Amino acid sequence: MPRPTTPKLSRERIVDAALALYEAEGNFTIGSVARELEVRPSSLYNHVSGKSDILDAIRQRLHDDLASKVNVDADWQDALCAVARAQRDALARYPWAITMLAQSPAQLDGAITTVENLATVLVRSGFTADRALLVIGAIDVIAIGGAIDLTSPDELFPESVIGDAGELAHAVRRRGATGARANDTFEFLLNQFVQSVAPMRHTKL
Amino acid sequence: MPRPTTPKLSRERIVDAALALYEAEGNFTIGSVARELEVRPSSLYNHVSGKSDILDAIRQRLHDDLASKVNVDADWQDALCAVARAQRDALARYPWAITMLAQSPAQLDGAITTVENLATVLVRSGFTADRALLVIGAIDVIAIGGAIDLTSPDELFPESVIGDAGELAHAVRRRGATGARANDTFEFLLNQFVQSVAPMRHTKL
């Protein structure tokens, strides 16, 4: 049945399917997307120019997702922490995409509005524009690093490799089990950093 | 000429070639490695079990590289900064490998000795073991995030998307051009963090 009255495919449906497969399996092929949409692989090329086009669309969509999560109606500490957490969580959902997302952060879409909003909050709170940019950049680094750390194995320091003695052994063994490490690290770093920049307001560099 | 007196291939030579290709091109195929070594693709399978085996070997090697770069004969601030910078630089050389490296940090090799050494320095300087682990974890997050940030385009906020007005426009325009942004951000974050943990020594949580 070629040429149905209502098209079986659309760019959006293709990107949806690819993203779903990516979330579920960690990757996708043209063939798997086609199978998902009950279509032959070659059909996709009527709507997208190729796999890289699909990847671009996914990146676009993830960036929009990210930008929409930011609430800037809080004081500057909360705004910074909220953005950092939202970004880390969003990035952590798609660990395979972290590098991809970081490669072209602004440019495309809502990413820049996030930055603009944050900058406004910071300047309003007494940061110079230069310092605001530094702080925002640092928050980004924390979010990205935290996201990757979140995808690491729970025990960054497994028993087998630590042994029973040494400074680490005891401390590591004291810690709760699952997923806690990356969260603790992230919150610790984020809080330390945000606190540390508080004195930067209204002072000369 | 099958079966030369001295083998043309070895596991080491294969990994060397793959790593070189990865550095140069950002990826490698079994075929490209074989061509580099003037051999047919199937020959490789006498020395490695497959492409994933080569990737594992590369990861192994990068981790060893990382561990060897750490000097722990400094005071704790310098030790932390040195490790962070060494890790960021090493990771930045292989942006494609960052996720891969972060996935299995310890386990394999010298990575754990880096952590042990750092922990020793920190505890000697008055940190509890628990806090030392948190600090080391945070340093890791900073290094990883900083490495990815380093691979981002120089202008995280390109002119085209910023416009002429707004808080950002002026600050962005004031900044020097190339590669400076990521470095500034990294050093800023690193210094802020290291300073912020100084008061943690010899105090109760």
Next chain:
DNA sequence: ACCTGAACACCGTTCAAGT
């Protein structure tokens, strides 16, 4: 306008055949 089937170059991998 949109789906299809055949075809192409390429990929990783296996394995019997050579020496």
Next chain:
DNA sequence: ACCTGAACACCGTTCAAGT
């Protein structure tokens, strides 16, 4: 023990052929 060539299943992509 180690390299080779043929073969396999799979990948992304193109394009003439259908309606």
